[in-house]
Amino acid sequence: GQNIDQPTEMTATEGAIVQINCTYQTSGFNGLFWYQQHAGEAPTFLSYNVLDGLEEKGRFSSFLSRSKGYSYLLLKELQMKDSASYLCAVVNSNYQLIWGAGTKLIIKP
Amino acid sequence: IAGITQAPTSQILAAGRRMTLRCTQDMRHNAMYWYRQDLGLGLRLIHYSNTAGTTGKGEVPDGYSVSRANTDDFPLTLASAVPSQTSVYFCASSDDSLNSYNEQFFGPGTRLTVL
Numbered sequence: 001g002q003n004i005d006q007p008t009e010m011t012a013t014e015g016a017i018v019q020i021n022c023t024y025q026t027s028g029f030n031g032l033f034w035y036q037q038h039a040g041e042a043p044t045f046l047s048y049n050v051l052d053g054l055e056e057k058g059r060f061s062s063f064l065s066r067s068k069g070y071s072y073l074l075l076k077e078l079q080m081k082d083s084a085s086y087l088c089a090v091v092n093s094n095y096q097l098i099w100g101a102g103t104k105l106i107i108k109p
Numbered sequence: 110i111a112g113i114t115q116a117p118t119s120q121i122l123a124a125g126r127r128m129t130l131r132c133t134q135d136m137r138h139n140a141m142y143w144y145r146q147d148l149g150l151g152l153r154l155i156h157y158s159n160t161a162g163t164t165g166k167g168e169v170p171d172g173y174s175v176s177r178a179n180t181d182d183f184p185l186t187l188a189s190a191v192p193s194q195t196s197v198y199f200c201a202s203s204d205d206s207l208n209s210y211n212e213q214f215f216g217p218g219t220r221l222t223v224l
Binding site: 004008030031033041042043044045048050087089091095096097098099100101102 | 149150151152153154157167199206207208209210211212213214215216217218
């Protein structure tokens with residue numbers, strides 16, 4: 001079967017750094033997406049990785065290791081508005097997105 | 110219209126009733142998708158369409174049907190609603206579904222309650 005694992009919930013402090021992990025087992029791999037979803041809203045695109053390594057975009061970075069079936073999203077200088085769920089999704093061999101259940105990130109002052 | 114719109118925003122429906130959720134996009138995207146999102150579960154694909162005139166079944170298609178008569182519209186129909194179909198439904202679109210870079214853009218969602 002196909003499986004995406006993420007922690008259910010994480011808590012961090014405003015101004016700090018947090019790393020959200022995602023491990024996957026899918027039928028083939030054609031890339032990995034991270035999306036952000038605020039409560040009651042639609043998911044929005046954050047990042048895409050298809051090659052191993054780190055992709056940096058402002059306060060957010062995403063890392064991929066295809067050999068380990070592993071990715072993480074790194075959020076720096078946390079702000080209260082970063083409180084949201086973060087969804088990991090893998091593009092499988094049929095070019096379909098397989099979604100994790102999401103990690104709810106709670107930011108405390 | 111900018112992006113993807115969905116209607117209605119929310120709906121309470123009696124079991125056994127027929128319901129159509131509407132989705133319209135103005136980005137001229139080829140591919141469109143319907144997902145349901147339930148607490149503790151990831152987004153699950155119900156049906157998809159790679160291009161106008163074609164549709165396909167996703168992970169959880171039973172009890173749902175779709176049509177894609179043109180590029181912009183992709184309605185989802187529940188023929189006879191059941192309480193297990195209570196969920197938040199998201200419509201999404203992407204430029205090219207048969208590409209590894211398949212960024213999907215989501216509508217605001219429809220919250221459906223079946224009693």
